[in-house]
Amino acid sequence: MEENRLFLVKICSDLRIQRLLWRPVTMIGFDEHGAVREVQLIEKTMIICDTCGARVAVTERDLDEGLPMGYALCDEECIIEVVCEDRRRRYFKHLIDGVEIFLDLLNDPETDFRVKLMDYAKTRADVAEFCRYYAKWLGEPIMERLKHEVNKVLEKAITCWDQQEVFNVMEGVL
Numbered sequence: 001m002e003e004n005r006l007f008l009v010k011i012c013s014d015l016r017i018q019r020l021l022w023r024p025v026t027m028i029g030f031d032e033h034g035a036v037r038e039v040q041l042i043e044k045t046m047i048i049c050d051t052c053g054a055r056v057a058v059t060e061r062d063l064d065e066g067l068p069m070g071y072a073l074c075d076e077e078c079i080i081e082v083v084c085e086d087r088r089r090r091y092f093k094h095l096i097d098g099v100e101i102f103l104d105l106l107n108d109p110e111t112d113f114r115v116k117l118m119d120y121a122k123t124r125a126d127v128a129e130f131c132r133y134y135a136k137w138l139g140e141p142i143m144e145r146l147k148h149e150v151n152k153v154l155e156k157a158i159t160c161w162d163q164q165e166v167f168n169v170m171e172g173v174l
């Protein structure tokens, strides 16, 4: 089965996402018997960051006018959240930097494999910590999925690495 992946899209680069974001909000009022009393469509006048409430750029023109880049956090089925440039950096960049440092280390032939394994454990712990911390703002389910996906990348990287190295380390330990 295909995995449902998470990805960040620049809103100004994707017309389909822009259309989805501009759809009006539907408010439905019920009476005391539970019957629909009124339906109101509320047009949006701006698109805001779901975590800080700042207005974000939807088009290139908005960017020219100085609004921060807006990103849509999506999976293959829906738009989960809108985040601004600042929050994107805070939430995602630190995480990605940590993973990149680990991958560079893994590919460095000069580094002892035990050091790599230690860094692997550390990076996994950092990812878990990061996701726990930001779950407060972004919500538990998203961060759980993000953690799962990052860990998958880490696991794949470490298992693809020359298996012989693992045996050498094991022998050294025994």
Ligand SMILES: [Zn+2]
Pocket (backbone or CB within 6 Å): 049, 050, 051, 052, 053, 054, 083, 084, 085, 086, 087
């Ligand atoms: Zn924001």
